[in-house]
Amino acid sequence: xxxxxxxxxxxxxxxxxxxxxxxxxxxxxxxxxxxxxxxxxxxxxxxxxxxxxxxxxxxxxxxxxxxxxxxxxxxxxxxxxxxxxxxxxxxxxxxxxxxxxxxxxxxxxxxxxxxxxxxxxxxxxxxxxxxxxxxx
Amino acid sequence: xxxxxxxxxxxxxxxxxxxxxxxxxxxxxxxxxxxxxxxxxxxxxxxxxxxxxxxxxxxxxxxxxxxxxxxxxxxxxxxxxxxxxxxxxxxxxxxxxxxxxxxxxxxxxxxxxxxxxxxxxxxxxxxxxxxxxxxxxxxxxxxxxxxxxxxxxxxxxxxxxxxxxxxxxxxxxxxxxx
Numbered sequence: 001x002x003x004x005x006x007x008x009x010x011x012x013x014x015x016x017x018x019x020x021x022x023x024x025x026x027x028x029x030x031x032x033x034x035x036x037x038x039x040x041x042x043x044x045x046x047x048x049x050x051x052x053x054x055x056x057x058x059x060x061x062x063x064x065x066x067x068x069x070x071x072x073x074x075x076x077x078x079x080x081x082x083x084x085x086x087x088x089x090x091x092x093x094x095x096x097x098x099x100x101x102x103x104x105x106x107x108x109x110x111x112x113x114x115x116x117x118x119x120x121x122x123x124x125x126x127x128x129x130x131x132x133x134x135x136x
Numbered sequence: 137x138x139x140x141x142x143x144x145x146x147x148x149x150x151x152x153x154x155x156x157x158x159x160x161x162x163x164x165x166x167x168x169x170x171x172x173x174x175x176x177x178x179x180x181x182x183x184x185x186x187x188x189x190x191x192x193x194x195x196x197x198x199x200x201x202x203x204x205x206x207x208x209x210x211x212x213x214x215x216x217x218x219x220x221x222x223x224x225x226x227x228x229x230x231x232x233x234x235x236x237x238x239x240x241x242x243x244x245x246x247x248x249x250x251x252x253x254x255x256x257x258x259x260x261x262x263x264x265x266x267x268x269x270x271x272x273x274x275x276x277x278x279x280x281x282x283x284x285x286x287x288x289x290x291x292x293x294x295x296x297x298x299x300x301x302x303x304x305x306x307x308x309x310x311x312x313x314x
Contacts, residue, residue: 056269088271088294120268125310126291130263133288134179134233 002035003028006058014100015072027107056085059095063118069095070106094118161254165261165288182231182249184242193267194237222248230258237265238277250286265291266304272296274304 005019016038018024028036062069071086086097093116098106106112185191222244226234234249236242242264252258264287266278271294274282281287282301290304298306 056267060268084271084273085269088296121293121307126265126307129289129291129305129307129310130233130235133261133263135176136179 001032002037003033004037006038012072012074014074014076015103018072018100018103021104023104024107027104031107031112059085059089060120063089063094063120066117068112068115070103070112071095071097072103073097073099075099089118092116092118157254161250162285164253176232179233180229180231181233181235182226182229182245183235184237184245190238190267193265194235219244219248223251226252226260227257231260234260234262235265236262236277236281238267238275240277243277243280246281246286262287263289263291265307266293266297268293270294270297272300274301 005015007015019036019038025036059071071090073083073086075083083097086095089095090097093111093114095115095118096106096109096112183194185194218241226245226248230252231249234245236246246262246264249258249260249262253260262281264278264281266274270278270292274290274292274297278290282290282303290301291307292298292301292304293307295306295308298304298309
């Protein structure tokens, strides 16, 4: 199983350092990961499991793929409203969230493989609402 | 002396004029029934594309719209120029509908559109959709538009926001298709 780590378009040394620590690598191995890919580019393809910073764009894109997904929140960012989204989605059991310090225990969390697929509210409703409002 | 009296009276009258215009604006924009409106075939739409994530969300919405004929999509703003530019763009195009979803650069467009509607040069519906990232609190631009009353609808994507800001519309409450 491959584990894909992305920091989106930001700099997040905390996550990279933590995922490459001995503890985390050991944990990953224990849940069956034998390959780790680190990436900062946009392409996210066919990997089995994701660790990501809490950027909303990355979050929603990865959720579409319906893979085991951990969001690592960068607590160094001030007014981190993007973390709000991760927390809200975690409440619905669509993903797990943590900080670099709790990454290791989150990897061992058995909930990781029983996440509920997230189906976003369709923008069709909004379009229809606007059509109605405009009398189209 | 007479000049001062004249000036004070002029200021007061001007204030009354603005207040009346604002009140009639609020009344016009709080009546959402469209039974008296003629059926339109074309809605001139102005959408603001800001930075990265906002643009993705806005394009998602536009894609779902029934038909996009000619849309005036404007981007690239810088702070001071933005306001002048906003007034110019809105005046030139007189849109029927303005779609906004942040970031802050969409505010001048909203004000410009509301201004031309206020002085009855155009008839514009302004709709703001809050980003999906906002779970507990409206963004700065969302809050400004919500509290100024210059906007027809603030759409939110999480029920918590609806509870906190009752005049918003939660998109989960909207009817699904057909």
